[in-house]
Amino acid sequence: MRLLPARxxxxxxxxxxxxxxxxxxxEVVLVVSRDNxxxxxxxxxxxxxxxxxxxxxxxxxxxxxxxxxxxxxxxESFYRSFLGRTSAQIKAHWSRLIFTGRGQPPRxxxxxxxxxxxxxxxxxxIGYVDIAAVDGSVRVVARPPQP
Amino acid sequence: xVAPAASPRLSAGSWLQPKVLFPAAGMxxxxxxxxxxxxxxxxxxxxxxxxARVSSRELVETYEAHVLRALREIDQTLKVVxxxxxxxxxxxxxxxxxRRDLLPPALLFxxxxxxxxxxxxxRNPPVATGEPARNLLAQRYFSAQRDADHLAISLPQRAPGxxxxxxxxxxxxxxxxxxxxxxxxxxxxxFFVSAYEPQKxxxxxxLALIGDDGVFRARRAGEVIAAGEQTDFAALMAxxxxxxxxxxxxxxxxxxxxxxxxxxxxxGYPLAVLIGLAADEQLAASERSARQWLAIAVALxxxxxxxxxxxxxxxxxxxxxxxxxxxxxxxxxxxxxxxEIATHVLHNVGNVLNSVNVSxxxxxxRLRASKSVGLQRTVQLLAEHRDDLGAFLSRDERGRLLPAYxxxxxxxxxxxxxxxxxxxxxxxxxxxxxxxxxxAQQSLAGSAKVLEAVAPQDLIDEAVRLVxxxxxxLGIRVERSVQPAAPVLLxxxxxxxxxxxxxxxARDAIVAQREHGKAAGTxxxxxxxxxxxxxxxxxxxxxxxxxxxxxxxxxxxFSTRRQGRGFGxxxxxxxxxxxxxxxxxxxxGPGRGAEFTLDLPVGSA
Numbered sequence: 132m133r134l135l136p137a138r139x140x141x142x143x144x145x146x147x148x149x150x151x152x153x154x155x156x157x158e159v160v161l162v163v164s165r166d167n168x169x170x171x172x173x174x175x176x177x178x179x180x181x182x183x184x185x186x187x188x189x190x191x192x193x194x195x196x197x198x199x200x201x202x203x204x205x206x207e208s209f210y211r212s213f214l215g216r217t218s219a220q221i222k223a224h225w226s227r228l229i230f231t232g233r234g235q236p237p238r239x240x241x242x243x244x245x246x247x248x249x250x251x252x253x254x255x256x257i258g259y260v261d262i263a264a265v266d267g268s269v270r271v272v273a274r275p276p277q278p
Numbered sequence: 279x280v281a282p283a284a285s286p287r288l289s290a291g292s293w294l295q296p297k298v299l300f301p302a303a304g305m306x307x308x309x310x311x312x313x314x315x316x317x318x319x320x321x322x323x324x325x326x327x328x329x330a331r332v333s334s335r336e337l338v339e340t341y342e343a344h345v346l347r348a349l350r351e352i353d354q355t356l357k358v359v360x361x362x363x364x365x366x367x368x369x370x371x372x373x374x375x376x377r378r379d380l381l382p383p384a385l386l387f388x389x390x391x392x393x394x395x396x397x398x399x400x401r402n403p404p405v406a407t408g409e410p411a412r413n414l415l416a417q418r419y420f421s422a423q424r425d426a427d428h429l430a431i432s433l434p435q436r437a438p439g440x441x442x443x444x445x446x447x448x449x450x451x452x453x454x455x456x457x458x459x460x461x462x463x464x465x466x467x468x469f470f471v472s473a474y475e476p477q478k479x480x481x482x483x484x485l486a487l488i489g490d491d492g493v494f495r496a497r498r499a500g501e502v503i504a505a506g507e508q509t510d511f512a513a514l515m516a517x518x519x520x521x522x523x524x525x526x527x528x529x530x531x532x533x534x535x536x537x538x539x540x541x542x543x544x545x546g547y548p549l550a551v552l553i554g555l556a557a558d559e560q561l562a563a564s565e566r567s568a569r570q571w572l573a574i575a576v577a578l579x580x581x582x583x584x585x586x587x588x589x590x591x592x593x594x595x596x597x598x599x600x601x602x603x604x605x606x607x608x609x610x611x612x613x614x615x616x617x618e619i620a621t622h623v624l625h626n627v628g629n630v631l632n633s634v635n636v637s638x639x640x641x642x643x644r645l646r647a648s649k650s651v652g653l654q655r656t657v658q659l660l661a662e663h664r665d666d667l668g669a670f671l672s673r674d675e676r677g678r679l680l681p682a683y684x685x686x687x688x689x690x691x692x693x694x695x696x697x698x699x700x701x702x703x704x705x706x707x708x709x710x711x712x713x714x715x716x717x718a719q720q721s722l723a724g725s726a727k728v729l730e731a732v733a734p735q736d737l738i739d740e741a742v743r744l745v746x747x748x749x750x751x752l753g754i755r756v757e758r759s760v761q762p763a764a765p766v767l768l769x770x771x772x773x774x775x776x777x778x779x780x781x782x783x784a785r786d787a788i789v790a791q792r793e794h795g796k797a798a799g800t801x802x803x804x805x806x807x808x809x810x811x812x813x814x815x816x817x818x819x820x821x822x823x824x825x826x827x828x829x830x831x832x833x834x835x836f837s838t839r840r841q842g843r844g845f846g847x848x849x850x851x852x853x854x855x856x857x858x859x860x861x862x863x864x865x866x867g868p869g870r871g872a873e874f875t876l877d878l879p880v881g882s883a
Contacts, residue, residue, distance in 0.1 A: 225385055226386055226469050227472040236383045
């Protein structure tokens, strides 16, 4: 009798708490290598890079954009908070660009840790990770605009 | 008085009548407005239609290029995987290629290696976001690769709740060239219609990839993506032309929307691309413009109508005013005409009455001075001597003279009777003339011509006789120089009136000259027929006419005499003109007489 309610509570409360936690804490930020001197990016700069309109940082140096795989929570969070678009809209966007030969989507890197390691190793790279995954090897250049 | 009748027939000048001109101008302007408007609308529609056709063709050509490139890239990818699998990499081909960045974006393209039994060996992306692994032995795009290597294109596939997908495949060989399986590439059907641009294709345009089996591999209208329906491929390709494009404005059978539809078969693939521009969207601008033109034309027509109505109303008022004015003038003219006729008749009657008056006075004088009184006295004397009539006649001195006296008396009385008869005849003649004047007026308002054969000398004699009593009383001599001529056709009574008028005029001039204390008393008449004309000159030695009056004496109301009514010469001139002739006056000046010349065309009897 004691176990059953505890299981029920756990079954209900745990995902709920995790969900709330995730919603509260899952802030995704854009990071570059510590060696990358680029100034902070505006929302417009981020949109230009991630929609394939620009392949350079605002100071003119080459930029290689990295993405997380479709279906990952970080990807959903990033596009919703930075560009105000759903993952499906982004897919349609790249679909059109690829079909008409005007662009290639960002290379995909799976997971915050792999992303951080890759970005830290190459100053040309830019990617997004959960703010919790940020350490001294990378530098945050953009946070989600506050609504 | 006969008014000129308004002619109802249309002549060149009648086009200028407002009654005709306004509606004609109105119709012309309406025709111009509507002709121009409809022409502009037709031209704009034709231009919009042509633009839509051109646009449809251009879009289908661009679309064709994109689809061809996408298909070649897909095929290239399959061949690269084939090469990697059959070479060193084998089952690790996908991983090897991914590391070298030789695979297409995993975001859109899923690649699988399938063994000869239809089971999955490997896939990219490695996480199963697409189809779950299952045996594909029964799938046509897999089994078809058993016979020979080729690019197979599946029918559209859809897992429940998922988007339409297309599967492309190529054969994998083992080291001996036997069937080892297939490489599959799966892509959303939406990829092939992602080039849909709403600003060019509108909300109801169509972009489609269609197999030559008539099955849509992908079809997009606005934001709606469909696939899998069957349509009549042959019918779509029927209007194909020299540029290998089938292009026509037609109601698309799959959704009933009329579109400028262009189709191109893809070189080297069992596929065709299709573009459709919705006719109502493409022609919306020209239809809007047409409505504006129509609105302008309607407004112009209404404005024109109002202007014409106002003009017509103003014109109607003007015409009414003119008509009333003309009616008033006509009435005045009629009254004046009637007065003139009355004056004319009365004047002529007056002239003749003058002569009647003189004749009557003469007859009275004669009767008063009649010797019939002597007869009465003789009869009385004989009555006194009734008893001794024989002695009285033989012895009495008076009685003896009586037979001779009676004889003389009888002669005198016979003379008297003859003279009286002559006067009575003249009187009867004058009265007959009066009757004719009145009858002439009664018959046809004074303008009837009653022609009869008359010898000119008889006409002159009759005129002179009508005034002779008067002239005789005044001691005026008439010198006649009338050339004998055959009778001519003329209106005796009206000419007689003219001549009597002229003679009375001459008489009055002589009387006036005498009043000035100068001797006068001769009227000369000269009459002759020359060819078809009768010319009568009546001259006098009366008071004459001042030169400044010569041109005015024939005008109505002009008179140099105090009692004159100023009508006689006016009437004579009118009559002469009526018969196609002239009446002219000549005078050497005041106190030096005058001469009137009547010149008339006459017909021979």
